[in-house]
Amino acid sequence: NEPVNYMIDTQKENIMDIGINKKDRQLVAEGLSHLLADSYTLYLKTHYFHWNVTGPMFNTLHLMFEAQYNELALAVDLIAERIRALDFYAPGTYSDFAKLTSIKESESVPKANDMIAELVAGHEAVCRTARKVFPTVEKAADEATADFLTQRLQLHEKTAWMLRSSGPAGYSAAVYAARANLNPVLITGIAQGGQLMTTTEVDNWPADANGVQGPELMARFQKHAERFNTEMIFDHIHTSHLKEKPIRLVGDSGEYTCDALIIATGASAKYLGLPSEEKFNGKGVSACATCDGFFYRNQEVAVIGGGNTAVEEALYLANIASKVTLVHRRDKFKAEAILIFAGQLDMEGGYIITQMGRAGNATATSVPGVFAAGDVQDHIYRQAITSAGTGCMAALDAERYLDK
Incomplete structure (x- = not known):
């Protein structure tokens, strides 16, 4: 690989001897420059999502993204300092970062779940970039950079898993x-x-x-x-x-x-697809009467749906709300089947049948x-x-x- 333009030795003479020759130092610095570009791009993306996240996860994600972009802001300084310690300049222009980063920009403001997915992908991209530098670092016997990369890998892997989870x-x-x-x-x-x-x-x-x-x-x-x-x-x-x-x-x-x-x-609620549903989710719009019915005591509530599920929710709310209106267009509820298991497991109404009751x-x-x-x-x-x-x-x- 040809050296990029910013890979210029900062000192032509009297370079401190750190036990690594110039060629190896340059290769390590180039790898760290890619890591710096990815980290800075991820910082910008996380900050962008912090500004624009909406919906029921706003409070949690707004604070979570803030903590993450603050950490990334410190990280880019540490990476740049590591490059300077190798006696090379660190990249610092948008054009440099655009050429070096492996993380794509967001074309528009995504929904909260998509923000999480993009940030998970971003942290994984940083991990891949860090791992690519390791062979060069090990060949150069650069223990300081190896320790630093290990710390960054652990942090990015932990953050990616924190953003993900199961039920x-x-x-x-x-x-x-x-x-x-x-x-x-x-x-x-x-x-x-x-x-x-x-x-x-x-x-x-x-x-x-x-x-x-x-x-x-x-x-x-x-x-x-x-x-x-x-x-x-x-x-x-x-x-x-x-x-x-x-x-x-x-x-x-x-x-x-x-x-x-x-x-x-798991399962997910089937909403109507109205723009106002997402806007007011958690602020008057709910998909679980047992979970959220308590918050609507003595208020007028509407239940939208047909069949057993909607009727059960309406009956539950009847003991809590001042008035319950059930709105439906059919007399039978039909759940979507779990397609990847269809034809292989006994299922009914979209649910997997188990042997509940058998010891x-x-x-x-x-x-x-x-x-x-x-x-x-x-x-x-x-x-x-x-x-x-x-x-x-x-x-x-x-x-x-x-x-x-």
Whole structure:
């Protein structure tokens, strides 16, 4: 690779001898310049999202992004100082950064979940860039830069996982599986944290007398799972082969096999698609009467939907609200099927059927070795605490299955 223009020795004479020849110093400095460009671009993107995030996750993400861009601002200084310590100039113009960075700019202001996904991708890009520098650093025996890169990698990997998460069922299953020495791997997709990531206040989580923010609760779930060395992989699974042994899953980033599978893909509310829904989500618009009904005591409430779910929500709210109006256009509710499992598992109304009620097999599906936990198999309770409970049950059922 040809040296870029800014790779100019800052001293022509009397360079301090740090035990690394000029050629190796230049190669390390060039690698660090790419890292600097990625870090600065990620700083700008994080700051941009901090300014413009909206919706029910505003408070949590606004503060989270602020903490992250402040850390990145310090990081770019440290990277530049490391380049200067090698007696080369650090890049500092927008044209330099545009040429060197591997992170793409956002063309418009994305939605909150897309912001999270972009920042996860950004932190992963920084990690890839840092890893590319390591061979050069090791060849040059540059221990100071190696230590610095290790610190940056750990921080960016931690931040990427903090931005991601799974739901209560998946994390609980991971904790119990890990404690049973089953070496669990948790594959988490783009819906970071499930529905709790869009919940501003969880007021009914036991032992949190003052309530807890949904994203904060999910961060605690994740930390607990990580303490037991749960391997976490971020990927979108699009195809499953449940009847193969071992079970095989195909994602955007690769294939995965396992001897037992716990499906904890959760559920998401089906909204009308009105612009005002996103604007007022968490401020009068809700998708869970049991979760949020308490906040609408003695107020007039409308429930939109048809069939059993809407009627159940309306009946629950009738004991809380001053007036409940049920609006629907059909007399039957039809849930969307989980397409990647359709035709392989027994399903009804979009939910996976388990053997609930059978001792020692409560979360088992119609396919041996495949278990379901959380909202994906629960059309009645649909609470974070019941999801966590079925995650525990699924892990214990999986352990019994593997012991046979």
